[in-house]
Amino acid sequence: MITHMPVMLNEVLSFVPEWAKLIVDGTLWHGWHSLVMAKKFPEAKIIGLDVDQLMLEKAKLRVDPATAGVEGWELHVTHNIDCVHWSYADIDIILKDQKADYILLDLGVNLEHFLATERGFSLKGNAPLDMRFDQGMTKTAEEVVNTYNPSDLQSLFIRYADFTAEKAGELADTIVRERKKSRIKTTFDLKHVLGLCGLGNSAVAVIFQAIRIEVNWELNNLEIFLKKFPLVLKSWGRCTILSYHSIEDRLVKQSFQVLADSGECKLLTKKVIAPHYTEVAKNKAARSAKMRVIEKN
Ligand SMILES: C[S@@+](CC[C@H](N)C(=O)[O-])C[C@H]1O[C@@H](n2cnc3c(N)ncnc32)[C@H](O)[C@@H]1O
Structure with missing residues (x-):
């Protein structure tokens, strides 16, 4: 329970x-x-x-x-x-x-939300990159990660995850490079890509949070x-x-x-x-x- x-x-x-x-x-x-x-x-x-x-x-x-x-x-x-x-x-x-x-x-x-790993909020289970609170909305985390241009990804990581411009830029560039090879579809795909930039679990969790804030329009x-x-x-x-x-x-x-x-x-x-x-x-x-x-x- x-x-x-x-x-x-x-x-x-x-x-x-x-x-x-x-x-x-x-x-x-x-x-x-x-x-x-x-x-x-x-x-x-x-x-x-x-x-x-x-x-x-x-x-x-x-x-x-x-x-x-x-x-x-x-x-x-x-x-x-x-x-x-x-x-x-x-x-x-x-x-x-x-x-x-x-x-x-x-x-x-x-x-x-985190225990329901199939919804993609948690990095503990492998699941589609969804992260929507409202299943009626169309934009998912997968869309953010695979379609945002590098500068939008960078500013998202600066604004919502408090990364430096330099680190946020590195993360954005790595995501863009890796998604050209194959689409980043799951939580473990994203965790792997962020790991290429040396991010451990707690930093990955902060990036997941930033993407969730964006998907759900939380600050707006x-x-x-x-x-x-x-x-x-x-x-x-x-x-x-x-x-x-x-x-x-x-x-x-x-x-x-x-x-x-x-x-x-x-x-x-x-x-x-x-x-x-x-x-x-x-x-x-x-x-x-x-x-x-x-x-x-
Ligand atoms: C921290 S929980 C609330 C817990 C609740 N006060 C309780 O103790 O039972 C936050 C809830 O806000 C909902 N939520 C997020 N954005 C919302 C929005 N724009 N409008 C209404 N609910 C929203 C989430 O789906 C989640 O269920």
């Missing part, structure tokens, strides 16, 4: 307004944060969004009273959570004229969301963002600061909040989490 612990759960709960009637969980996954919010705030309606159909199906099983007990998952059976296949970047469209009291984003991947989605969310929050409504990558946290920090400076919102976390060391001891996945919260004036 998958063991997943919702990251910074107590901190997330502490920022949900007591009077919340409409909550959006923009990154539902199996719905852990949502199920606990539903239990604590039974009056609230929760709209849970996820672009990954496979994760969403599991979330639906967990919140449906008919199936909620399976695999010992039962936490709280509720009809108050709608599970919707939707991107948080389009939150304004799903909410139509409604405004939310609380919005939660818990960004990134989860353990299950966050940037779009950051422009939109104040428009769909009620006055005194709050938005919490948990991020795991320094670029994501920088985007959140800068955008929250601009909103605070303009008087549109108030920062509830003047400094970023990190998980308590006891949580990190229990849940390694929490170790890089950074949490920021803002309130609409």
